Amino acid sequence: MPVPPVDPDSAQGPPPVLSYPPPPAHATPAQQHEYERGRWNHFLLDDTWRRTRFNAQPNALLVEAVRHQPPGRALDVNMGEGRNALYLAQLGWQVTGIDFAEQALAFAQQRAQALGLVLTTIAQDLRTFAWDPDQWDLLVLSYADDSAHVAEVHRALKPGGLVVFENFHAEVNQAWNTPPDQQVGFATDELPALYTAAGFRILHYKEPVKAADFTRETHRLVQLVAQKC
């Protein structure tokens, strides 16, 4: 997912210039991967980006989804700097976060220590992650990436476990002028169709136009809470 352009309405005063070098021309997949890792390490910890763009609060859909859940084992997929993982740990969940941005994970670990919390972090490319079966009571995919991850989520959740999923609707490609070969987001009703077909019970699904929980830009979002039957 690209770091989205600045929405002037979401910042106080004129939008700051948030620049990052472009990827190398004709990058190999390995070079592109390294570039993305560096870019996320940079933005997730950058003071200006955090002050003007980032919502450091836990994802509101997640907060609502776990309100009445007994704590168990949670995996925060593409965790970032830990806003959701630390919230769950504070509620008593045993939380593991995976992300390839190792500096963001280190930041989360520092905050966990300061709060007296235990957080397990895995610095790894999600594409090589094992998704072992029946491991988790909760899977969090908060602006994780551009895959629905249905098969992996179904395998890795324990029966009765929940997945909380929020990301951009595919409409965002128009606003961001995304090139045809780099489209992001999810189509109307794509997620509930995929998760229902895989045997999940849909507990909540909405496509609201509202401020994105991650970067505070206003776009159409997709919000899913589903339970593995």
Ligand SMILES: C[S@@+](CC[C@H](N)C(=O)[O-])C[C@H]1O[C@@H](n2cnc3c(N)ncnc32)[C@H](O)[C@@H]1O
């Ligand atoms: C939009 S951020 C969301 C962070 C976090 N889930 C949140 O809601 O605050 C996307 C995250 O995915 C991570 N990421 C992207 N591609 C990845 C990959 N292939 N393997 C592991 N992490 C990846 C980035 O480092 C970044 O932390």
